[in-house]
Amino acid sequence: MxxxxxxxxxxxxxxxxxxxxxxxxxxxxxxxxxxxxxxxxFRDPERAVPVESGAIVAPADGKVLAVEETTVDGRPQTQVSIFLSIFDVHVNRAPIAGTIAEVRYRPGKFHIASTKRASRENERNEVVLESGGTRVIVRQIAGLVARRIEFWKKVGDQVERGQRLGMIRFGSRAEVVFDRCCRVEVRPGQHVRAGTSILAIRE
Structure with a gap:
């Protein structure tokens, strides 16, 4: 809890x-x-974190909305978007073990979290995790009801895969962005669990 x-x-x-x-x-x-x-x-159940080498786990519980190609800072990336209903656990977890290199908060609007406009315009907190040459980005995005993003870590902190990072209150969206060379393990419509479900494997 x-x-x-x-x-x-x-x-x-x-x-x-x-x-x-x-x-x-x-x-x-x-x-x-x-x-x-x-x-x-506000429940916060324990989770069995996968031990597979190179696994990138879900940062949030919810339904996979989209798996799509994107570009960040000139690097080809894959983005997995997850919608959290009010019935999902809202505690967010680290998709990989690594160092928190950047944290960028951006105020914004409060569109319905399942829409594309929410991805572009809503209030968000963006966390950049680095491990060796690997970079994974996690975005906590507020929804129509969720108007409070909590982040419990700071730049420079070391985190383990599946470790708690924060939460978003009352319905929201999470996005995770990783190198396109990673093998994606999920599809749209699939329900995933934070810290447990493998989204992709770094090869």
Missing amino acids: VRTGFFFAAVPALAGGVLGWQGWWTASAPLLGLAGFVLFF
């Missing part, structure tokens, strides 16, 4: 408890249900 979840759940839980104690169960039940959902949303 992400600790901030207890803070968000406290108000409806307390209000629902007081109303229930006074016998107003019709008003109490929705508040207690909301508190339960908030605790469910």
